[in-house]
Every structure is written in structure tokens, then in C-alpha cells.
Amino acid sequence: MDELESLAESAGYKVVAKIEQVKRRPDPKFQIGKGKVKELARLVKEKNAEKIIFDNPLKPVQAYNIAKETGVEAIDRFQLILEIFVRRASTTEAKLQIELARLRYELRRAKEKVRLAKMGEQPGFMGLGAYEVDVYYETIKRQIQTIRRKLQKIREKRKLHRARRHELGFSSISLAGYTNAGKSSLFNVLTRESVPVDNALFTTLSTTTRLIDVFGRKVLLTDTVGFIDRLPLTLIEAFHSTLEETIFSDLILLVVDLSEPLEEIERKLSCCLDTIYKIGASSIPIVTALNKMDLLSKEEIHRKVEALKDLAPNPVVVSALYGINLEGLKHEIRRQLKDYVKVSFSIPISEETMSFISWLHNRTNVYAIKYENEKVNGIFEAVPWFADKVCSKIKNLGGIFDQFSKG
Ligand code: GDP
Numbered sequence: 001m002d003e004l005e006s007l008a009e010s011a012g013y014k015v016v017a018k019i020e021q022v023k024r025r026p027d028p029k030f031q032i033g034k035g036k037v038k039e040l041a042r043l044v045k046e047k048n049a050e051k052i053i054f055d056n057p058l059k060p061v062q063a064y065n066i067a068k069e070t071g072v073e074a075i076d077r078f079q080l081i082l083e084i085f086v087r088r089a090s091t092t093e094a095k096l097q098i099e100l101a102r103l104r105y106e107l108r109r110a111k112e113k114v115r116l117a118k119m120g121e122q123p124g125f126m127g128l129g130a131y132e133v134d135v136y137y138e139t140i141k142r143q144i145q146t147i148r149r150k151l152q153k154i155r156e157k158r159k160l161h162r163a164r165r166h167e168l169g170f171s172s173i174s175l176a177g178y179t180n181a182g183k184s185s186l187f188n189v190l191t192r193e194s195v196p197v198d199n200a201l202f203t204t205l206s207t208t209t210r211l212i213d214v215f216g217r218k219v220l221l222t223d224t225v226g227f228i229d230r231l232p233l234t235l236i237e238a239f240h241s242t243l244e245e246t247i248f249s250d251l252i253l254l255v256v257d258l259s260e261p262l263e264e265i266e267r268k269l270s271c272c273l274d275t276i277y278k279i280g281a282s283s284i285p286i287v288t289a290l291n292k293m294d295l296l297s298k299e300e301i302h303r304k305v306e307a308l309k310d311l312a313p314n315p316v317v318v319s320a321l322y323g324i325n326l327e328g329l330k331h332e333i334r335r336q337l338k339d340y341v342k343v344s345f346s347i348p349i350s351e352e353t354m355s356f357i358s359w360l361h362n363r364t365n366v367y368a369i370k371y372e373n374e375k376v377n378g379i380f381e382a383v384p385w386f387a388d389k390v391c392s393k394i395k396n397l398g399g400i401f402d403q404f405s406k407g
Pocket residue numbers: 006007177178179180181182183184185186226291292293294295318319320321322
């Protein structure tokens with residue numbers, strides 16, 4: 001249930017109530033028992049809930065009957081995970097992968113859903129009653145073929161080098177790890193004192209990316225889709241392309257729940273590392289945050305860290321909830337990040353130069369700007385590839401520059 005709640009939050013829901021029924025054979029009509037449905041309907045009304053999310057898979061007829069009894073739509077874990085992917089995907093390929101997974105899921109249920117909708121439409125079955133059974137099925141089939149063709153085309157012309165997500169001079173860090181490991185908690189605590197950014201930059205960043213300060217250096221931190229246990233097979237491709245676009249960064253911050261049993265931690269860690277390897281991100285340095293240390297004794301922490309030292313890359317023990325050892329974590333992050341390059345420059349003043357300066361402010365660490373004798377002199381710091389890009393701009397503006405790496 002905790003996992004399901006974390007997933008629901010990732011999909012943007014606010015959980016208003018939870019209800020469980022233990023050890024029972026699934027009821028063909030409702031999945032849960034008849035009495036439980038009544039209880040559920042009362043709870044929906046009392047809490048003004050707008051949707052019901054099941055951990056178990058729901059057959060169309062079960063979703064239909066529950067909607068009829070409660071007045072709101074019922075979805076299952078599969079649909080919830082799809083929604084999370086939809087929210088996070090931004091490249092065309094990832095979006096198409098997800099749409100493909102959704103349509104394949106819908107195809108299997110299409111005929112039954114139309115038949116049910118003909119008995120009266122319910123939340124989740126709206127608009128389907130007007131279809132002929134076969135027409136709806138064939139429509140979905142055709143959509144699947146169209147998407148397959150589009151995906152094929154994209155794969156053919158995929159560039160050798162991945163497009164950079166941000167045209168910015170800051171290093172980027174992506175958070176990874178299983179649901180419930182504490183990624184969002186760590187994201188929140190690390191971004192609590194996030195660097196204010198102006199509108200121009202803000203609009204280029206997604207809602208899950210913030211600019212943070214790591215010992216005087218600004219870096220971008222992104223909360224990714226995360227790994228999900230019991231991921232349905234049909235969603236693996238969609239997951240990979242959604243993860244791929246977010247995880248390519250200068251550093252991966254892998255969050256692990258240290259309070260789980262050792263075998264569980266090892267299983268999840270191996271799975272994360274395997275996936276990172278599989279999508280071709282193995283050259284990115286990883287820092288492992290061993291989270292929830294507050295739940296363990298000193299001895300237990302020591303025992304687990306010892307046992308994990310060969311598996312977990314650059315481990316640091318932390319508590320996101322209580323903000324313990326964040327300094328240690330930042331220290332390790334700083335150690336693993338490539339150094340920035342410092343550049344001093346001098347450009348003749350012009351209108352173009354002025355707009356260049358404000359562009360620069362939004363994309364790099366600017367240390368000093370001075371106006372003197374019809375010239376702008378300044379110093380900035382950025383990741384090496386971006387610094388090179390800026391230097392060619394400076395050249396085009398008739399300026400001169402001096403680059404030096406900084407330890
Ligand atoms: P996510 O799914 O990886 O984003 O995980 P969340 O950040 O949503 O955290 C999942 C649960 O673990 C929440 O109930 C958090 O309050 C809890 N949690 C996160 N970090 C810690 C921690 O350091 N200590 C303890 N005791 N609980 C934590």
C-alpha cells in the first residue's frame with residue numbers, strides 16, 4: 001500500500017483514504033467482496049474522492065461494476081504506472097512508446113468495454129456506447145500500426161549522439177531508485193534552498209528540475225520516473241525510453257532504502273545498475289545514497305554498509321527525512337562531478353553584447369561583470385563543452401577570452 005501511495009503521488013494524485021481487504025479470492029464481479037464495495041462507495045462519498053486506484057489488476061467488467069456502484073472511475077496499478085510515464089515523457093519516442101503500451105492494453109479489453117458501455121455508460125467507459133464492437137477494436141488496431149511505423153522511422157534516424165536536454169552550462173544530476181526509496185524526500189530537502197532563477201530559465205526547466213547549490217557551484221537536480229517493482233512486461237520498453245531521456249546527465253544519484261532487508265536491497269541495487277547499463281548510461285558516475293539511516297542502529301548500518309561496499313557505487317549514508325549527513329552527500333557529489341572551466345573575457349560594448357551578458361547570467365555561474373572603456377570585462381564558470389560554446393560566441397562579438405580549468 002505504501003508503494004501504491006508513492007506511485008499515486010508520482011502521478012499527481014492526493015491520496016484521501018486507503019482501504020484494504022486481505023486474503024480473499026478475487027470476486028469476478030467486483031474484484032473485492034460485495035460488502036467491501038458498499039464500504040468503498042461510502043468512503044468515496046465521505047471523502048469526495050474522484051478516483052479509485054486498485055493495486056490488483058481490474059478486468060473491464062470489474063472496473064465497470066465498481067464505477068456503477070461508487071459513481072467514480074476505478075483504475076488499476078497498470079493504468080496508474082502508465083499515467084506516471086505520460087507525465088514524465090517529453091521526447092516523441094518516449095511518448096509513442098507509452099501510447100503503444102496503452103493501446104495494446106486497450107486492445108485486449110476493447111470488445112468487452114464496448115459491450116459493457118452499451119448497457120449504460122459509466123465513468124471510465126464514456127463515449128464507448130456509440131461504437132460498434134468491431135469498429136472500436138479495428139480503430140485501435142489501426143492506431144497501433146500507425147504508431148509502430150512512426151517508431152520505426154524515429155529509430156532509423158536516431159542520432160549517434162543524444163541531444164542534450166538543457167543548453168545550459170551547469171552540471172546535471174538525476175535522481176534514480178525504486179519507488180518509496182525516498183527520492184522525492186531527498187529532492188525536496190536538497191532543493192529547499194534552491195537557487196532562485198528568473199523566468200527565462202524557469203520556463204526551460206521541467207517541473208521536476210531545480211537549480212541547487214553544491215558548495216558554491218550551481219547544478220541542476222532532476223527527479224526521474226524511478227524504478228518500479230513488479231513492472232508489467234508490456235511496459236518495460238515504455239519505461240526504458242522514459243528513463244533514458246531523464247537519466248542522461250553528468251551524475252546519477254541512486255537512492256536506496258537501507259532499512260529494507262539486505263537481500264532486498266541487493267536485488268534492487270543490481271536491478272537498477274543492470275538497467276542503467278542496458279540503456280547505455282554506464283559511463284555516468286553514480287553516487288549511492290543509502291537512505292533512512294534513522295531507522296537503523298549504528299551496528300546495523302555498519303553491517304549493511306560493509307555488505308554493500310562492492311555493489312553500491314560511492315555510497316553515502318543519509319536520512320532525507322531528518323536531513324542527516326546531507327553535507328557528506330554533497331561532498332561526494334562534488335567529488336564525482338567533472339570540474340567546471342573558468343573563463344575571463346573582454347568584449348566591446350554593443351547592443352548585442354548586452355543581450356549576450358543577460359543570456360550568460362541565466363546559463364552559467366557569472367562571477368564578475370565590469371564596464372570599462374567601452375568594454376565589458378567578466379568572469380564566468382561552466383561545464384567544459386558549454387564554456388567552449390560561449391567562447392565562440394565571445395569571438396563572434398569581437399571579444400577576447402582566457403580559459404583556465406579550476407580545481
Ligand atoms: P520516492 O517514491 O522514492 O519518491 O519516496 P518518497 O520520498 O515519497 O518517500 C517514501 C516514504 O519514505 C515516505 O513515507 C517518506 O516519508 C519516507 N522516507 C523518506 N526518506 C526517509 C528517511 O530518511 N527516513 C525515514 N524514516 N523515512 C523516510
